[in-house]
Amino acid sequence: MRYEGIVYRPPSEARSLIVQLTVGCAHNRCTFCTMYKDKVFRIRSREEIFQDFKDAASAYGGAVKRIFLADGDALVIKTAVLSDILKYAKKCFPEAERISAYGTPLDVLRKTESELIQLRKDGLKLVYMGAESGNQTVLEHICKGVTKDQIIEAGQKLKRCGIGVSVTLISGLGGKELLKEHAVDCAALISAVKPDYTGFLTLMLDDEAPITEQIKSGALTLLKPEDILEEMRLFLRHVDSEGTVFRSNHASNYIVLKGTLNKDIPYMLRYLDEIEEEGRFRPERFRAL
Numbered sequence: 001m002r003y004e005g006i007v008y009r010p011p012s013e014a015r016s017l018i019v020q021l022t023v024g025c026a027h028n029r030c031t032f033c034t035m036y037k038d039k040v041f042r043i044r045s046r047e048e049i050f051q052d053f054k055d056a057a058s059a060y061g062g063a064v065k066r067i068f069l070a071d072g073d074a075l076v077i078k079t080a081v082l083s084d085i086l087k088y089a090k091k092c093f094p095e096a097e098r099i100s101a102y103g104t105p106l107d108v109l110r111k112t113e114s115e116l117i118q119l120r121k122d123g124l125k126l127v128y129m130g131a132e133s134g135n136q137t138v139l140e141h142i143c144k145g146v147t148k149d150q151i152i153e154a155g156q157k158l159k160r161c162g163i164g165v166s167v168t169l170i171s172g173l174g175g176k177e178l179l180k181e182h183a184v185d186c187a188a189l190i191s192a193v194k195p196d197y198t199g200f201l202t203l204m205l206d207d208e209a210p211i212t213e214q215i216k217s218g219a220l221t222l223l224k225p226e227d228i229l230e231e232m233r234l235f236l237r238h239v240d241s242e243g244t245v246f247r248s249n250h251a252s253n254y255i256v257l258k259g260t261l262n263k264d265i266p267y268m269l270r271y272l273d274e275i276e277e278e279g280r281f282r283p284e285r286f287r288a289l
Ligand code: SF4
Pocket: 025, 026, 027, 028, 029, 030, 033, 034, 035, 036, 072, 104, 130
């Protein structure tokens, strides 16, 4: 397999075949994200992509159950081309149970419902959407380039078209200043979309990320583990999304939490109380992206 630069994937795609359809992220401006800063965005040629699937099929044969289309936003690709790629992936791996990709809300909104339905029929089962926050001010601060209403609209559209949705949020993005707003509005966003999956990562500072400069200058106050716990508590008290699988078990998280909304909310709130009482946060040295 040929990979350009570091390839990122969601934790749940750890065992998936990963094929790069694009290199980098077309947006590449979020202030906390340095994942693709060293890459100049481009869509790989159809020949390169098809060759990768062909090589993977001869190397792994029937062992591939899941396929993840990288990098940052495979849905930016025109529907007709993406459709051909999905069909070819299924031809190479007929036993694959799931094909998934990252997709930005704007990429989803640019596609018509009939295009999304076509992509679902071609095998696209799940789209990971980085919402990061449900609070409009936070979204503007981090230069997300999209409004909370657009994120909600994109999530609802994917669901209407039968494509699974996984929404990622980031603890700490509002800083101390907007802790409450970030938590409550993240809950409102998830309640509006009711995605199949949602989860929190926790903000980690990278010297190259513009948000680090904001924290150093005092414009944004970094949350301590105890603050993150308060943020999580607020989120769980406000969210209403029956059946959504909830995870906060990424390596960046101070607090490891998992359950299904809404039924496990009381259990998760009790678990937060225990963590608080015992000070059982993941030590800083074990955190990673
Ligand atoms: S967070 Fe997502 S959309 Fe923003 S720059 Fe990083 S990869 Fe691109």
